[in-house]
Amino acid sequence: MAEEQELFKVTIDGITVEVPKGTTILNAARKIGPEVAPPTMCYYSSLEGSGGKCRTCLVEVAAGSTKDPRPMPKLVASCRTEVMDGMIVKNVTSKKALDARKGIVEYLLINHPLDCPICDQAGECYLQDLSYDHGTEGTRYEFKRRTFVREDIGPYIQLHMTRCILCYRCLMVADQLTDKRMHGILLRGDTSEISTYISKAVDNDFSGNMIDVCPVGALTDRTYRFKNRVWFLKPMDAHRDCDKCCGKVTLWNRGEEVFRVTSRKDPWGEVQKIDGKPAWICNTCRFEKKNTADWIIEGPTKVNRHSVISTNHYLKKVVPPDPLDKVLNGRSPMLMMDINEVSQVNEPDIDLSILPGPATSTTFIERDETKEIKETPAERLSINDHKKP
């Protein structure tokens, strides 16, 4: 029998879960569910060394462990902090963490162009989700945003640095998936940019995965740019025999036409792990096989019901049965009130055109007084309530 792993008890937002030693707070929270899992922009479980940079996953640690129950003085990045036995973590129940997250969304957005209406990522953009969940409706930033010239890195990928939030994920793809690293960060601070040195092309079989890991629309598929909105497409799981990669992909169709091919995503927006290995796909599968005949279709991809993509999902929506007929039980519907009894708008003797402004309820009350009817519409309504037809 294999040696049993040490299990640590960790409480996140009041929910206790047991996880093996060495798990990060984020993964423990993901085990509980999306309600308590902190959002992430830079952490990517399949990429070693990712995380800790965007600071959106900051959480408050109310008690370090059973042995040392002191709270941690600062908020910690949950994606890089390992749990201890008896740790108490506050995520959505911590005012401090939510306030910090609000600040971070604001920082991420001050230099983001907010060109969602023309951005290919719209609909599957994590920054959109994040700012919807944690941002404010307005900005306090009154200065020029930083802009860059769009750059084609290779025949398949376009880099739109203006939209980049510098999560460093694509660098790790370049580092860990491809043999020769072609691109990196130039300069520093808020002028830093992701680039290949002197616009060199990225030429590698797995470079397309940079598009998948990009949380925003900074790296886009050139074969798909401006072709369609993601929510008009229907995702389908498919596979083919590929000698370079696992060949298990998601096809994005509209009608018979395949608009794009991506790797399969798990509920956290990361590449699915098939047999314990992340299912990265190669550029041949991604960019060149855009024909339904190339693929063996497995069936529709399950999309989260809350995702905008599911609005045009071709699976028939389950609509709950309308209970009205059952309630009425063959009777005709009874109106609570007759509009003509309450209001005189439809009466022929009221000429709306003589009124100086838009008609209001008081207009008619005045006219009622000339007719010596003392009831106000409200009183009349209350009388009508008791009338049975």
Place this chain on the structure above:
Amino acid sequence: MSKKLLLKNINISGIKSFDVYRREGGYQSVEKALKMQTGDIVEEVKKSGLRGRGGAGFPTGMKWSFLAKPEGVARYLVCNADESEPGTFKDRYLMEYIPHLLIEGMIVSSYALGSSVSYIYIRGEYDWVADIVQEAINEARQKGFIGKNILGSGFDCEIYIYRGAGAYICGEETALLESLEGKRGLPRIKPPFPAIKGAWGCPTVVNNVETICAVVPIINEGGEAYSKIGIGRSTGTKLISACGNINKPGVYEIDMTITVEEFIYSDEYCGGIENGKRLKACIPGGSSVPILPANLLLRTAKGEPRLMNYESLADGGFITGSSMGSGGFIVLDEDQCIVKHTYTISRFYHHESCGQCSPCREGTGWMEKIFYNIENGRGKMKDIDLLWDVQRRIEGNTICPFGDAAAWPVAAAIRHFRDEFEWHILNPEECLVRNYGLANYADPLEAVAS
């Protein structure tokens, strides 16, 4: 005249050369240390109560004892000579005028930590200083203090100089290690701390130049004797690099019992404020620590005289106190404009932010732009609150202490000098033509005299 330990031989001509340094009693600590057990040296440093001189003030002996010692893995000592904090120039002074003191300290510390290969990371702008230190290393190597089997003790000691490329962030210890490994100088996410996993994944100790130099008198005179100098937990002597509107800017070695008032006004140290003006404010520990107005600088909030040491300068937290920091003592007289001053600091932090984590990358730039507007008469009243909000959300939310360092000066400037910001906003034309000297922060000494 306070006791001098590091700078006692500074005025002897030719102290830069090995021979003169040796004649004045140099390298005795190496001979003494090599006869001791390594654990005893660490114990001695622990007993001395020496605190890191780089800014954080972490006890050095404790740091050394945290160093992991797995079998068969190399350990490294790295000297942080990437002194980039605006207002701080004590390490340069040490390396430039008495380089053998650093080398001596490096050899002793390397022996104590079991590091056969040690590095001195010197910032790129100090190119001539790196040459001086290299010269000192060469001399020491010739005399048998560096190299294989030094002084027949069986201990191999190599010291290499690594020149940085002039980035402030590389003064942060993990960014320094990244840079030392030849990568981009981006701070690492801690834990693991360098004492467990540092340079090339091996246990590493990173110490400031002055800390390593202070090991020499500790070994020579004993940790017990060293701990008797100073007061409370601030033991030993500290180098203060004083600059700004004072009569005698320079590096001073103080024992930490003198008052701030004495340090600024006595002829032995700064010699008073330039041109007979009054003191307005002061940053006691390099640009990243909170600025203090004169009344809070000379007296604590409780009315006690403030001393030049770790505890007293930090008295009252960041509300009414500041921090010893790295010892960059910047004095501002009554004619200086706090808004302009903080704008300059803010611009520096914007320029030096590494851009790894979002609050610091975006927030520092934002703060600088708001400051630019206020300074140039285009500010609005809500900008002050906005600045406060921006700095509040940077502080504590970043990977490394850089974010805190960028946020604290702004917070302190608004906390203590809010009326000056308001004056800038209310008088947009006037603030362009003159600096704003504010009488509210009058020098308390002046009040006593009149």
